Amino acid sequence: MKAAFQKFRYRKLMLAVADAFIIGMSALIASSVLSLLEDGVSDRYLWISIMMTIVTCLCGLSIFGAYSKLWRYFNRKDYLSCVYGIIFGAGMSCMFAYILRGSVPLRFEMLHSMVAIMGICLFRYTFKCTFIDLIEAGKKESAHKRTMIIGGGQACRTLINEIHNAQHSPYTEDKSSAVFEPVCIIDDNRDKIGTFIDNVQIVGTTAEIHKFITEMNIEQILFCIPSCLDDERKRILDICSGTKLPIKIIPFIGNLIFDEKNPSLLGQVRDIKVEDLLGRDPIKFDNEDISNFIRGKVCMVTGGGGSIGSELVRQIAKYSPKQVIIIDIYENNAYDIQQELVMEYGETLDLVTKIASVRDYYRMNQIFKKYKPDIVFHAAAHKHVPLMEESPMEAIKNNVIGTFNVATLAQFHRVEKFIMISTDKAVNPTNVMGASKRCCEMIIQYLSKQPLCCTEFVTTRFGNVLGSNGSVIPKFKRQIEQGKPVTVTHPDIIRYFMTIPEAVSLVMEAAAIAHGGEIFVLDMGKPVRIVALAENLIRMYGKVPYQDVQIIFTGLRPGEKIKEELLMNEEGLKKTKNKLIFIGKQIDIDEEQFISDLRKLRDAALENDELVAIQALHAIVPTFVTPEEFNKKYIPIGVAS
Numbered sequence: 001m002k003a004a005f006q007k008f009r010y011r012k013l014m015l016a017v018a019d020a021f022i023i024g025m026s027a028l029i030a031s032s033v034l035s036l037l038e039d040g041v042s043d044r045y046l047w048i049s050i051m052m053t054i055v056t057c058l059c060g061l062s063i064f065g066a067y068s069k070l071w072r073y074f075n076r077k078d079y080l081s082c083v084y085g086i087i088f089g090a091g092m093s094c095m096f097a098y099i100l101r102g103s104v105p106l107r108f109e110m111l112h113s114m115v116a117i118m119g120i121c122l123f124r125y126t127f128k129c130t131f132i133d134l135i136e137a138g139k140k141e142s143a144h145k146r147t148m149i150i151g152g153g154q155a156c157r158t159l160i161n162e163i164h165n166a167q168h169s170p171y172t173e174d175k176s177s178a179v180f181e182p183v184c185i186i187d188d189n190r191d192k193i194g195t196f197i198d199n200v201q202i203v204g205t206t207a208e209i210h211k212f213i214t215e216m217n218i219e220q221i222l223f224c225i226p227s228c229l230d231d232e233r234k235r236i237l238d239i240c241s242g243t244k245l246p247i248k249i250i251p252f253i254g255n256l257i258f259d260e261k262n263p264s265l266l267g268q269v270r271d272i273k274v275e276d277l278l279g280r281d282p283i284k285f286d287n288e289d290i291s292n293f294i295r296g297k298v299c300m301v302t303g304g305g306g307s308i309g310s311e312l313v314r315q316i317a318k319y320s321p322k323q324v325i326i327i328d329i330y331e332n333n334a335y336d337i338q339q340e341l342v343m344e345y346g347e348t349l350d351l352v353t354k355i356a357s358v359r360d361y362y363r364m365n366q367i368f369k370k371y372k373p374d375i376v377f378h379a380a381a382h383k384h385v386p387l388m389e390e391s392p393m394e395a396i397k398n399n400v401i402g403t404f405n406v407a408t409l410a411q412f413h414r415v416e417k418f419i420m421i422s423t424d425k426a427v428n429p430t431n432v433m434g435a436s437k438r439c440c441e442m443i444i445q446y447l448s449k450q451p452l453c454c455t456e457f458v459t460t461r462f463g464n465v466l467g468s469n470g471s472v473i474p475k476f477k478r479q480i481e482q483g484k485p486v487t488v489t490h491p492d493i494i495r496y497f498m499t500i501p502e503a504v505s506l507v508m509e510a511a512a513i514a515h516g517g518e519i520f521v522l523d524m525g526k527p528v529r530i531v532a533l534a535e536n537l538i539r540m541y542g543k544v545p546y547q548d549v550q551i552i553f554t555g556l557r558p559g560e561k562i563k564e565e566l567l568m569n570e571e572g573l574k575k576t577k578n579k580l581i582f583i584g585k586q587i588d589i590d591e592e593q594f595i596s597d598l599r600k601l602r603d604a605a606l607e608n609d610e611l612v613a614i615q616a617l618h619a620i621v622p623t624f625v626t627p628e629e630f631n632k633k634y635i636p637i638g639v640a641s
Contacts (some may be wrong), residue, residue, distance in 0.1 A: 008515035012067045019061060019120055020054045023086075027053065030108055041108050045101075049112070052096055057089030057116065064088065068194050079097050079121050086117045098641045110294045146210070150236060151225035152187035152195075152202045152300065155250055159224055160198045177335075183216050206236050213243055223249040241539040290505075291373075293512035294319035295341035297416070302324055302406055303359055303380030305333025305545070307465060308421060311504040312377050313337055323350040325371055327380070329357045358402030360487045361409070361499050377408050377507060378403060378420045381437065385425065388433040389558040396605040396613055399436040404598070411447055419511045420444045422461040422519075424496060424564045430627040431559025431612070438621045439601070441519065445586050448517035448592060456516035460507045461584070463496030463564060472530060485550040486534045492634070493556070494527040494563045506581065513576060519584040559627055562634045594620065598635035 027050045034040045052165070061067060062206050064085040066078070090113040094104045149156055163180050185202040187207055189192070189220045192202045203212055212218070220238050225233070240247050264277065299316050301311040304326030310333070316324055324341075328334040338353045345351075356363045358380045381399050382388055388395040401418060410418040422441050425434035441459050447458035466473055498506075502522075510520035535545040543549050556562065573582040597620045604613035 010423060015067060016058055016061075018123060019058060019066075021059050022119040022123060023116050024050050026119055027112050027564075029115050030111040033111060034108055039107060043106050045097075045105070049093065049097065053089060053093040053112065053116075054098075056092040056278065057086050060088035060092070061085035061120075065194075079124070082120050083117055084126070086113055086120065090116075104353065130321040146183045146217055148202070148213060148216070148221050149181045149182055149185045150206065150209075150221060150223045150240065151189075151228070152185045152189070152192050152197060153227075153228050156185060156195050156224045159222075159250070160200055164198060170447045180222070180467045183218060184212055186212070206239060209239050210243060213245065215237040218245065220246045220248065223247060226250045238536070242538050244539060244544060287510040290315075290508045294321050294462050294508070295321050296320070297374040298323045298371060299325065299375045299377065300371070301377045301379060301380075302328075302368075302402075304328050304353075305330055305337055306379060307500060308503060308507075309377075309379035310337040311500045312379060312507065315342065315488050315501075315504050316377075317341055317345060317349055317351075321350075322374075323352065325367070325369070325373060326353045327350070327356050327358070327367065328353075329355065329380075331355050343370050357398075358406050358474075359397055361405045364405055364409055368415075369410045372413065373410075374416045375511065376406065376415050376418045377511070378406055378418065379419070380406075381421070381440075381570060383423065383433060385431050385433050386557040388436075389431055392432040392610060393605050393608050393613060395432045395436045396601060397432070397500065400439050400443070400598075401602055401605065403440040404602075407447055407457065411450070411453060415455050417458065417461060417511055417514065417516075418444070418539055419458045419507055419514075421507060422459050424461060424463045426461065427559075427565040428625065428630065429621060429624045430561050430625060430630045432557070432617065435617050435621045439598075439617065442594060442620065443598070445519075445589065446591060449591070453516075456514055458514040458516065459519045460510045461519055462498055462503055462506060463520045464498070465499055466499050472533070475538070476534055480538060480541050480549055481541070485552045486538065487552050487554050488531050488534055489554055489556050489560060490562060491553055492532050492562060493530045493560075495530060496527050496564060497533075509558065509578060509581065513578075517586065519586060520576075521582045521584050543591055556627065556631065561627060562631045 027046060031040055031046050047102050048248065059321055061082060062085070064081040066081045066085050086361075090109060094106075094109050097104050097109075129292070130589065147156065149160070160182050163182060179595055182200045185197060185200055186204060186206055187202050188205045189495075190205065193204060209221075213221075221268060223237065223240065224237075228236070237247070237249075294316055299321045301312050301316070301324070303310050304313050309326075309328070313324060314337075326337060334353050334355060335382050338351065339347060341351055353368055356367060358378075380402060382395050407418055407420070420440060422437050425431070426438035426441055427434075429435040429438055441461075444457045447453060447455070464472075467472035476486050487496065506522050514520070523581060533552055538549045538551075540547045541549075545551060573584060576583060597616055601613055601616035604616055
């Protein structure tokens with residue numbers, strides 16, 4: 001009986017019966033009032049009028065949509081549908097009465113209509129208030145959250161069906177349905193508005209999200225369009241993040257998994273992540289190419305405990321390598337990834353972890369000689385721009401000298417492939433870190449052109465990585481969670497972003513398809529304004545930017561650009577079989593002059609002669625300019641300071 005009562009057709013029938021009762025009682029009240037004024041109607045006319053008016057008014061209410069919406073969600077517009085329905089029905093009744101009798105008692109009909117309108121609207125209002133009071137009283141006892149679903153397609157239909165089945169089945173083990181009570185659906189296809197999916201109504205478009213959240217007391221939003229295009233996905237999620245409500249999301253359709261461990265759509269609902277707001281689908285790579293490349297090889301990862309390095313190790317381990325060698329100078333990070341892999345793979349993975357610095361040529365030579373790696377992923381580097389501006393010699397020693405050491409050793413020990421991880425900050429650098437990474441790219445280019453070189457040297461270049469050490473996202477999260485203002489350097493600063501798995505997949509696919517000497521560049525979509533990222537993150541915490549959490553602009557940091565680039569003017573793009581990976585054309589270098597300048601840079605760095613080292617770095621990297629010189633093209637003088 002309870003299940004039947006919940007079916008909308010039964011609720012609509014009950015409402016129609018209640019309306020018929022109110023219309024009939026209104027006629028009796030109107031007749032009684034007019035009888036006191038000695039202007040009543042005959043009993044025969046009264047009962048004929050009641051029967052006709054009930055039929056015509058119910059038709060009118062149905063025509064004007066009074067039954068197309070759950071009554072507990074009635075708003076001002078919906079009450080008007082009741083008024084129009086009664087007026088229409090009363091008019092039709094009067095017309096039939098005139099045809100049958102030749103006259104109509106207008107006072108009776110007008111009073112009857114007014115009482116019926118007041119009675120029907122009052123009934124709905126009273127029911128709505130009572131229902132909401134009961135819901136509020138029972139909220140503490142119910143784990144269900146009133147949920148708005150965005151998207152009225154097949155995924156929505158499947159999800160609602162799974163939620164209802166899980167809630168009504170006493171045998172289900174999936175408790176994730178307990179957090180969902182589907183209340184309404186939003187869809188931009190206007191032809192669907194007013195229709196129902198498993199008794200949940202499609203009420204409006206994405207432009208009306210805020211309106212229906214208020215009217216329907218929504219507690220959370222579920223984004224359920226797994227095939228949504230990038231720009232549209234970002235637009236809708238931006239609207240949702242502005243509601244201050246928790247947002248959950250169905251993954252991109254390419255990420256949906258249906259297997260024995262995860263057979264349902266409901267089980268894949270997850271919280272929204274910052275990367276969902278970046279406006280593009282996570283990039284897919286050819287796992288078969290990567291698998292063929294890694295399987296049975298000895299793989300060394302320098303900086304293997306860092307954000308990129310540790311993810312490289314994780315992904316390499318999936319493809320059955322012969323051996324994985326982690327090299328890192330920071331023992332805590334190296335230990336963490338070592339223990340993670342031991343727990344995951346046990347003795348099935350031949351894992352070696354060495355604490356060593358890429359600056360130490362002899363120590364690295366010892367490791368190369370003992371383990372004879374087939375593939376080297378060079379992720380070890382100092383990457384923090386402001387800190388390297390304060391300690392430029394360390395950036396040169398670790399990045400430039402370290403890369404030269406490891407790359408020349410790879411060549412000497414006949415390593416099959418050497419993959420160097422670079423950054424967009426190497427393009428037209430305005431800081432020592434970026435210039436040092438550009439110098440590293442030139443070292444790789446130089447070695448790849450040597451006549452007797454048997455190692456394929458590859459460079460991969462990408463932008464900022466979400467969630468990495470030094471990324472803005474962890475810093476923003478700490479500031480919000482501690483109740484402090486979020487600090488952004490400049491309101492106009494923009495960056496390219498990618499996820500750590502994307503970055504690592506780029507590195508591995510580049511290694512798999514490279515032939516030596518290339519710079520691989522990822523199409524990272526549209527750049528993102530950092531202030532917009534901060535605002536969205538604040539909203540994801542259920543807070544209002546500039547009101548609950550302030551955003552403070554601190555000024556550009558030493559060496560910082562207002563915008564990053566992925567290519568220099570001289571570099572063109574060549575397509576690869578992956579439509580989102582391109583090969584940048586290498587800029588010719590004078591090899592003799594390059595090696596001469598590199599020696600000067602090395603000697604100055606080892607002697608900690610900062611002035612000479614910086615001059616040598618400018619000589620090697622002619623595109624190395626001051627941040628003031630670069631930024632003046634984009635912001636007025638004085639604003640960046």
